[in-house]
Amino acid sequence: MNVTTPTVVASPQLSWTTGLLSLAIPLLAYVVYQVYVAIARPTLSELDGPPVTRLLGGHMSMVLDPGRSPIVHEKFVQQYGRNVRIRGITPWDERLLPMDPVSISHIMKQSLVYEKPWQSRRLITGLIGCGMLAAEGQVHKRQRRVATPAFSIQNMKALVPLVFRKGEELRDRLMEVIDLETDLTPGDGATLDVCRWISRATFDVIGIAGFDYQFNAIHNEDNELFCAYKDMFEVAVSQGQSMVKSILGIYFPIINKIFPDERIRAVSRGQETIQRVASQLVQDKKRKLEEGEKTGKLYEGRDLLTLLLKSNMSTDIAPEQRISDEDILHNINTFMFAGSDTSSLALTWTLLLLAKHPQIQTRLRAELLATRPSIPFSSLSEDEIASLYDTLSALPLLHNVCRESLRLIPPVHSSLRVAVKDDIVPVSAPFKGRDGKIRDSIFVPKGTFVHVPVEALSLDREIWGPDAWQFVPDRWDSLPDAVATLPGLFSNILAFSAGPRSCIGQRFSMIEMKSFLYILLTNFEFRETDAKVVKANVVLTRPYVSGKYKEGSQCPLIVVPLGRGHEETEEETVVCKERQIQWFSQKAAQAVEGTGRNERLTEMNTRYLKAYCRPTSPDFTRPTHTPAASAIRVYVLFLPNKPFLGDLTSSDEVTENDEPLKLGSDTAAAARFPDGPALV
Numbered sequence: 001m002n003v004t005t006p007t008v009v010a011s012p013q014l015s016w017t018t019g020l021l022s023l024a025i026p027l028l029a030y031v032v033y034q035v036y037v038a039i040a041r042p043t044l045s046e047l048d049g050p051p052v053t054r055l056l057g058g059h060m061s062m063v064l065d066p067g068r069s070p071i072v073h074e075k076f077v078q079q080y081g082r083n084v085r086i087r088g089i090t091p092w093d094e095r096l097l098p099m100d101p102v103s104i105s106h107i108m109k110q111s112l113v114y115e116k117p118w119q120s121r122r123l124i125t126g127l128i129g130c131g132m133l134a135a136e137g138q139v140h141k142r143q144r145r146v147a148t149p150a151f152s153i154q155n156m157k158a159l160v161p162l163v164f165r166k167g168e169e170l171r172d173r174l175m176e177v178i179d180l181e182t183d184l185t186p187g188d189g190a191t192l193d194v195c196r197w198i199s200r201a202t203f204d205v206i207g208i209a210g211f212d213y214q215f216n217a218i219h220n221e222d223n224e225l226f227c228a229y230k231d232m233f234e235v236a237v238s239q240g241q242s243m244v245k246s247i248l249g250i251y252f253p254i255i256n257k258i259f260p261d262e263r264i265r266a267v268s269r270g271q272e273t274i275q276r277v278a279s280q281l282v283q284d285k286k287r288k289l290e291e292g293e294k295t296g297k298l299y300e301g302r303d304l305l306t307l308l309l310k311s312n313m314s315t316d317i318a319p320e321q322r323i324s325d326e327d328i329l330h331n332i333n334t335f336m337f338a339g340s341d342t343s344s345l346a347l348t349w350t351l352l353l354l355a356k357h358p359q360i361q362t363r364l365r366a367e368l369l370a371t372r373p374s375i376p377f378s379s380l381s382e383d384e385i386a387s388l389y390d391t392l393s394a395l396p397l398l399h400n401v402c403r404e405s406l407r408l409i410p411p412v413h414s415s416l417r418v419a420v421k422d423d424i425v426p427v428s429a430p431f432k433g434r435d436g437k438i439r440d441s442i443f444v445p446k447g448t449f450v451h452v453p454v455e456a457l458s459l460d461r462e463i464w465g466p467d468a469w470q471f472v473p474d475r476w477d478s479l480p481d482a483v484a485t486l487p488g489l490f491s492n493i494l495a496f497s498a499g500p501r502s503c504i505g506q507r508f509s510m511i512e513m514k515s516f517l518y519i520l521l522t523n524f525e526f527r528e529t530d531a532k533v534v535k536a537n538v539v540l541t542r543p544y545v546s547g548k549y550k551e552g553s554q555c556p557l558i559v560v561p562l563g564r565g566h567e568e569t570e571e572e573t574v575v576c577k578e579r580q581i582q583w584f585s586q587k588a589a590q591a592v593e594g595t596g597r598n599e600r601l602t603e604m605n606t607r608y609l610k611a612y613c614r615p616t617s618p619d620f621t622r623p624t625h626t627p628a629a630s631a632i633r634v635y636v637l638f639l640p641n642k643p644f645l646g647d648l649t650s651s652d653e654v655t656e657n658d659e660p661l662k663l664g665s666d667t668a669a670a671a672r673f674p675d676g677p678a679l680v
């Protein structure tokens, strides 16, 4: 199985000696460089900063830990000003921590001066290839130019129905899981790890939207490509004992070749699978596009892979600006990597915040329910879903909730840059340097690392006001003037970064967040459990249960299907009932139309609905034992192939023993109601 094994077994001593030598020589060279060359570099000497109390590790744990960072950042600003000198990992590693909006804007704009450090780029490249996240300079420019048209507003909107369908799948799956875990009595909900479920769904979304591939992770986690990506991404975020080895592996990749551990082997296995399955997908798509060109029947795929290939082939891109198939594959990997966990974390944190603020959850639900179409989702055409999304995207509270959540808990907590040449960084106000002189800019020498504190700017109480650390979506209706000075691709926050290296998937994420929130909140209520969920920065800001870090990232919430334990507000009840009654009555009328069946049935049906209908499952796609399900049964039992029920009177009860018609398997009924509820 493992191609490296025979070498190691055949000559273990030789391997060890070679390994040690190949480790020792570069290590020695590195130490010599650091002592005699790097130490002589110019430093951020004019800036003030906190004292250093440790030889290694410096201040990184203080600024990287989201449990402490808000207070640390605030104290630093008060004591040392808005641009602070901090210590990185080694004694020679002085870093700039800018918390001045003017300085940060400059750094984010000057992407040719402030690059991603080669260390992080090498780590990413080793996992997913040199796509947009890792590339720099001309390579990055070329890739971004090819990818930008794929992320246009129009192309993103075309993905809306795909995202909705996945949202519905998640809803149905959660209902099934809850049914299994509870006895279906009112008030019942199940405690679910929302983080895990959302993550499975966002993986599915990026699979289908990224390259038209069904991971089906919502249903099971066995798909080989899904496992390959998951394993690789887990290596990227895994911490612990092998931290030192991981760092050494970045500086001296040969170590990983000579001494591969289980993680390295998992990465190789994952890469092999991705290479085999995903490159086949690239070739298939290329063939479809070429065939379309030849036959004049253009291939209409909406996924990012197709769009990337189209853009790369378009005449707008000069031949020398095109990217290779390998680059295309690396970028699809990059979208998987950059777009799955970030989105699922943004959604998870939003649901947790809403669970902690039930009044806001109720208000948001009422806003969402008011837009609910009169027919079930499953019956909506793609155009109708697109127009529903247009309505959603303009909802004020939904928008406020999304940006407030991304402001308060940005999934990317901070980012790292390195100055590749000397630079002068502007500041918003003159400041007193360490030598007591007043300065109006900062000299940043080549080689300096810059720690970009994404979270610090959006939690700055001097800028956002005293409640900046709280979840207050309404703040967005009247923001302090100072907020307008903050950089950010989205809403003056750095959640999606800023400048030429900002997130290309921001529009995609908003579609995903808003569609999922819509589907989830109109079907479930989310409540806090007794577990204390805390933030930890493991590449991204992830939820953990306090004291249970070893169990991995998780966010348990009680998920209650609406209509069971959820006490709907009057506003919700009215909206839901009216819409459901309207839909059922319409369908019941169609059912009896022209069949000579009496109108009494329609009337009775409506009566049942009036009595029982609750906002349980807005598009009625599943049978339940709730009153709404009885209403569904009544409606279904009216079908012509159940003639004896034509004699039902309005006083008859439909009992548990009445067999509901299985629309999904009954061809006659299915033909009659192609868009009807699938009661399977």
Ligand code: HEM
Residues within 6 Å of the ligand: 132, 133, 144, 334, 335, 338, 339, 340, 342, 343, 346, 410, 411, 412, 415, 416, 494, 495, 496, 497, 500, 501, 502, 503, 504, 505, 506, 508, 509
């Ligand atoms: C809520 C969800 C998301 C958040 C918070 C987010 C955040 C970010 C941030 C902060 C960066 C800059 C990283 C850095 O400077 O180190 C970034 C870059 C990037 N993101 Fe996202 N992202 C999200 C979703 C997505 C999605 C859905 C996709 C793709 C479908 C995507 C693709 C990318 C790519 C390709 C880059 C690199 C851009 C470049 O360097 O030119 N992201 N993202």
